[in-house]
Amino acid sequence: MFKKILIANRGEIALRIIRTCKEMGIKTVAVYSTADKDSLHVKFADEAVCIGKPQSSESYLNIPHLMAAAEITNADAIHPGYGFLAENARFAEICGEHGIKFIGPTPEMIRKMGDKMTAKETMIAAGVPVIPGSDGLLESLEQAKSLAKEMGLPVILKATAGGGGKGMRVVWEENELENAYNMAKTEARAAFNNDGIYMEKFVEEPRHIEIQVAGDQYGKVCHLSERDCSIQRRHQKLVEESPSPFMTPELREKMGEAAIKAASAINYESVGTIEFLVDKHRNFYFMEMNTRIQVEHGVTEEVINFDLIKEQIKIAAGIPISGKNYTPQMHAIECRINAEDPYNDFRPSPGKITVLHIPGGHGVRVDSHIYAGYVIPPYYDSMVAKIITIAQTREEAINTMERALSEFVIEGVKTTIPFHQQLMRNEDFRKGNFTTKFTEGFKLV
Numbered sequence: 001m002f003k004k005i006l007i008a009n010r011g012e013i014a015l016r017i018i019r020t021c022k023e024m025g026i027k028t029v030a031v032y033s034t035a036d037k038d039s040l041h042v043k044f045a046d047e048a049v050c051i052g053k054p055q056s057s058e059s060y061l062n063i064p065h066l067m068a069a070a071e072i073t074n075a076d077a078i079h080p081g082y083g084f085l086a087e088n089a090r091f092a093e094i095c096g097e098h099g100i101k102f103i104g105p106t107p108e109m110i111r112k113m114g115d116k117m118t119a120k121e122t123m124i125a126a127g128v129p130v131i132p133g134s135d136g137l138l139e140s141l142e143q144a145k146s147l148a149k150e151m152g153l154p155v156i157l158k159a160t161a162g163g164g165g166k167g168m169r170v171v172w173e174e175n176e177l178e179n180a181y182n183m184a185k186t187e188a189r190a191a192f193n194n195d196g197i198y199m200e201k202f203v204e205e206p207r208h209i210e211i212q213v214a215g216d217q218y219g220k221v222c223h224l225s226e227r228d229c230s231i232q233r234r235h236q237k238l239v240e241e242s243p244s245p246f247m248t249p250e251l252r253e254k255m256g257e258a259a260i261k262a263a264s265a266i267n268y269e270s271v272g273t274i275e276f277l278v279d280k281h282r283n284f285y286f287m288e289m290n291t292r293i294q295v296e297h298g299v300t301e302e303v304i305n306f307d308l309i310k311e312q313i314k315i316a317a318g319i320p321i322s323g324k325n326y327t328p329q330m331h332a333i334e335c336r337i338n339a340e341d342p343y344n345d346f347r348p349s350p351g352k353i354t355v356l357h358i359p360g361g362h363g364v365r366v367d368s369h370i371y372a373g374y375v376i377p378p379y380y381d382s383m384v385a386k387i388i389t390i391a392q393t394r395e396e397a398i399n400t401m402e403r404a405l406s407e408f409v410i411e412g413v414k415t416t417i418p419f420h421q422q423l424m425r426n427e428d429f430r431k432g433n434f435t436t437k438f439t440e441g442f443k444l445v
């Protein structure tokens with residue numbers, strides 16, 4: 001087992017990883033920017049190294065600074081968390097070149113799933129259902145036009161280097177295609193320095209349901225059930241839950257099987273997630289694979305009673321997995337609390353937390369790095385806490401969430417708590433009647 005892990009991240013995920021390391025008897029090294037010198041991850045780690053200025057590019061994304069911190073502290077592994085360098089194949093490669101274990105998949109696996117067309121082709125070859133679309137990247141506007149005619153509108157154009165919604169364009173009318181094609185290519189080139197785009201049939205009002213998977217170094221892969229992440233706004237998830245209210249035992253069996261096929265196709269090592277779009281007929285299609293631990297991993301941990309960070313570290317250390325698949329035994333819902341003003345287009349609201357009370361009690365888990373007097377810096381993600389409530393039924397989990405939200409006091413900054421309070425009372429949400437379009441029609445009063 002590793003003796004010392006450097007955590008190349010900040011905020012709640014850095015704390016989350018430190019907690020599991022402590023329980024496993026592994027020493028921890030925190031890294032921090034000058035803006036984060038008073039952060040809890042710095043205080044809770046065994047050692048801490050300042051790696052630069054507030055801007056991510058000067059600190060949490062600066063590979064030479066991170067490698068220097070790992071070398072001077074003698075860390076034998078690096079955990080990247082999520083975001084920042086978690087899906088940077090070159091970083092994983094550099095860790096390997098320095099004899100430091102990157103706690104995640106190999107650079108080849110990250111690269112393969114990072115290029116969305118390559119990922120899709122890999123899934124087609126493995127027999128995983130994908131959304132009907134172009135055979136590879138689009139080669140010309142003429143090809144795009146004839147393909148759109150053949151498939152029928154609406155279609156969607158996606159950047160192969162994109163993912164998570166960046167650089168997508170939906171085409172509803174034939175006369176929009178030329179402009180959408182040029183815009184998608186231009187945006188992709190500007191954002192990713194890669195203008196490869198492809199076309200798919202646009203699936204209207206889908207659900208986003210993802211399957212958590214784990215694979216070890218010996219080729220064994222299992223699934224750990226689903227999370228429903230349909231409640232999103234501008235491709236930012238707001239609420240996640242497990243089990244999905246749309247799930248049936250038959251669909252879980254089929255999606256779990258497909259997710260295992262998908263991960264096995266690249267001999268996946270580490271924990272990861274297969275994202276699917278699910279249409280109203282319960283047809284499901286591979287969308288992307290996330291080769292990292294995700295923000296919403298705690299939802300799965302609570303419904304199957306399983307520490308995913310511990311599993312991820314064990315896999316990286318070469319310990320085999322059991323290989324058994326999991327079914328949710330409880331219902332868990334997560335609300336992401338962001339320092340944003342939900343009454344003002346979710347505008348970021350950084351600053352000092354003057355008064356704080358964190359909810360607790362039966363069936364409540366709060367993962368957060370904030371404390372009274374903490375100053376939320378403006379440089380990073382605005383998520384300040386995740387509340388997860390756990391109960392036997394979905395209705396009870398929602399009721400517990402309402403209760404927990406009513407106890408949560410954060411003064412000094414605006415937060416998304418009022419949004420979640422209204423959502424928990426919404427009739428369609430309570431019935432499980434929602435798709436990825438839900439927040440578009442949601443008016444906060």
Ligand code: MV4
Nearest residue numbers: 131156163164165200201202203208232287436
């Ligand atoms: C789609 C789609 C409909 N049809 N692809 C959004 C993020 C990226 N992972 C892919 N996304 C979508 N791809 C086809 N062929 C709809 C979306 C989409 C979406 C997906 C999941 C969750 C929220 C979403 C919000 C808008 C669009």
